[in-house]
Amino acid sequence: MDFSQELGWSTLLQHFGEDEKIKGAVTPPIFQNSLFVFDKMDELLDAMANHPAGPQHHYSRVSNPSVDLAERKIAKLEGTEACKLTGCGQAALTIAIMSCVKQGSHVVCVDTCYGPVKSLLSDYLPRFGVTHTFVNGSEIQEVVDAIRPETTAIYLESPSSLVFQMQDMEAIAKIAHERGISTICDNTYNTPLHMRPHELGIDLVCHSATKYLGGHSDITAGAVCGSQKRIDKIIREEINLLGSILHPFQSWLLNRSLHTLQLRLKQHEATGNSVATWLNDRPEIARVNHISLPSYPQRELYLKMMKGSGGLFSFEPKVQDPIKVKAFADALKIFQRGVSWGGFESLVVALPVQPLGYDSQKWIIRLFCGLEDAQDLIADIESAIHQLA
Numbered sequence: 510m511d512f513s514q515e516l517g518w519s520t521l522l523q524h525f526g527e528d529e530k531i532k533g534a535v536t537p538p539i540f541q542n543s544l545f546v547f548d549k550m551d552e553l554l555d556a557m558a559n560h561p562a563g564p565q566h567h568y569s570r571v572s573n574p575s576v577d578l579a580e581r582k583i584a585k586l587e588g589t590e591a592c593k594l595t596g597c598g599q600a601a602l603t604i605a606i607m608s609c610v611k612q613g614s615h616v617v618c619v620d621t622c623y624g625p626v627k628s629l630l631s632d633y634l635p636r637f638g639v640t641h642t643f644v645n646g647s648e649i650q651e652v653v654d655a656i657r658p659e660t661t662a663i664y665l666e667s668p669s670s671l672v673f674q675m676q677d678m679e680a681i682a683k684i685a686h687e688r689g690i691s692t693i694c695d696n697t698y699n700t701p702l703h704m705r706p707h708e709l710g711i712d713l714v715c716h717s718a719t720k721y722l723g724g725h726s727d728i729t730a731g732a733v734c735g736s737q738k739r740i741d742k743i744i745r746e747e748i749n750l751l752g753s754i755l756h757p758f759q760s761w762l763l764n765r766s767l768h769t770l771q772l773r774l775k776q777h778e779a780t781g782n783s784v785a786t787w788l789n790d791r792p793e794i795a796r797v798n799h800i801s802l803p804s805y806p807q808r809e810l811y812l813k814m815m816k817g818s819g820g821l822f823s824f825e826p827k828v829q830d831p832i833k834v835k836a837f838a839d840a841l842k843i844f845q846r847g848v849s850w851g852g853f854e855s856l857v858v859a860l861p862v863q864p865l866g867y868d869s870q871k872w873i874i875r876l877f878c879g880l881e882d883a884q885d886l887i888a889d890i891e892s893a894i895h896q897l898a
């Protein structure tokens with residue numbers, strides 16, 4: 510197939526990198542091997558020295574054909590030269606940050622980012638002399654003011670996955686590049702189908718592929734995408750030295766899931782919009798944090814940067830009594846109580862948050878709308894909402 514021409518997402522998702530039909534198999538086989546053998550010692554030495562990332566694979570810690578297939582498909586979707594898959598999303602985020610810092614570096618990070626990234630910056634990396642500043646991120650000037658001479662990385666997540674705040678990726682990436690600062694973002698919420706941060710100037714685009722990309726709640730996986738030069742360095746250093754790779758079977762499951770990514774995302778988005786719109790009109794709710802609602806405070810940025818939303822959003826009940834909030838979550842029958850999201854099943858999590866800019870701690874309820882029917886999810890919420898009276 511000619512992939513140099515413009516092709517739609519779903520065509521790429523079905524076929525990119527899958528031209529070679531090994532023994533005629535329509536789906537790629539799983540290369541479940543830890544190492545590769547060579548006829549000649551010279552060939553092995555050449556593979557070790559010159560092709561750590563393939564095409565001549567020699568050891569599955571650094572590269573493997575099953576992993577490579579999913580990596581190349583995700584890089585194609587993100588519009589980056591390369592991608593490296595990791596054992597989970599957090600590994601991808603840690604690796605991306607580690608690849609941009611050395612002793613004495615400073616990182617500017619949005620305070621609404623994924624929680625363990627905040628722990629990495631505030632509790633772990635200071636051991637190695639890496640400092641940080643957390644910013645709200647919705648005002649560009651605040652990000653500029655946080656930059657210091659020793660800043661080497663700016664870390665973004667837009668929208669964030671609890672309170673759904675956005676940053677202007679393009680404006681921040683431009684400022685960073687003028688100062689030689691690397692930019693990293695967590696693109697898990699959007700998937701490349703709804704936003705391609707590399708086109709907006711972001712250097713390293715990361716994913717928790719445990720979520721939409723994996724889509725079936727049966728794997729944990731992560732991805733870091735960027736230029737060949739940056740990814741080669743990550744393979745030589747963080748991947749080779751820290752490990753945390755994705756294994757062939759998980760990579761195969763991930764590629765299997767990518768086939769239906771666009772279909773699933775459309776359904777999550779439509780259902781998420783219906784449920785959020787319904788909740789937005791309810792008297793029990795103070796505010797619904799869903800990026801595609803007309804009432805979303807950063808609507809212009811949403812329309813400028815993104816091609817769609819999804820099934821994940823949160824809301825703030827007027828009643829802030831933790832007992833009532835938890836009773837609501839407990840009364841749901843289709844929405845199950847659990848962390849994570851992006852799979853087939855609807856999930857709920859209730860927790861207190863206080864991002865920068867909030868004057869007090871607030872209980873929020875985060876919903877993930879799975880692939881069930883929207884009217885059933887709404888009926889489920891309707892039958893539990895009296896708990897929030």
Ligand SMILES: *Cc1c(COP(=O)(O)O)cnc(C)c1O
Nearest residue numbers: 597598599623670697717719730
């Ligand atoms: C889940 C998640 C992560 C972490 O991914 P794991 O695969 O659980 O390690 C990072 N960022 C976001 C936005 C997430 O939702």
